[in-house]
Amino acid sequence: MRVDNIPAFYPSHTLPTQKLELAFLEEMMKYIVPQTSAGEFSGGVGEEQFSSFLSREYAVTLSNRLNLGLEAPRNA
Template sequence: MTITPLQGPVPARIQAEMKTAAQEMEATFLAEMLKSAGVGKTPSEFGGGAGEDQFGSFLRLEQARAMARAGGIGLGEAIFNAMKERGA
């Protein structure tokens, strides 16, 4: 499958979709970094047990999404700009 670049300026609707996709990619990256940093890890004493282990990834992902919406680390913006440049 060949992807052909758009000719001319990228329409606003497509830009909005690209921005959302870039922000979600940044959130996924941040969630993995939070996991590596030990955020959401069940403490050995007074932990939530198996339930906390199972749902910790959801908490990390939502925290990462909130971070990305608040500006994140700039990765989402860089991805968006790259996609926009490639699409134009």
Template sequence: MEIRSVPGAAQMAPATAAPADQLEQAFLEEMLKYCGPKPMQNGFSGGAGEEQFSSFLTTEYAGILARKLDLGLSIGGEA
């Protein structure tokens, strides 16, 4: 029987975004909270579930926008 080693935490760690990209995403997320898409207010609205999970959608929208846009928040040539 052959036992293979388990990769260390450094090998398994996912690639993290640059700090400037994280800042851009946080900025866009805050902006989308106020001017982003609002839930419907009729019989077909999502109710309590929509209220609870809408922040996840806002976070995803901000992540997509941060990847597509460059707000110029990097310092000294960082990505």
């Protein structure tokens, strides 16, 4: 069985500046997203373990919508 056109799990960013923007936004999301709370209505261990995936998805969405201007100007 041959499988063609397997989509990437995360969108591929070919330019180093796009990778830098994604890494910056992902790190920024760690501090913006509310931290897990202890208690009966918290997400528990699962919330702690999977919060990084949510932060990454937020960063991917923001990087697709925002341009932080990290690209070097091109000489014409």
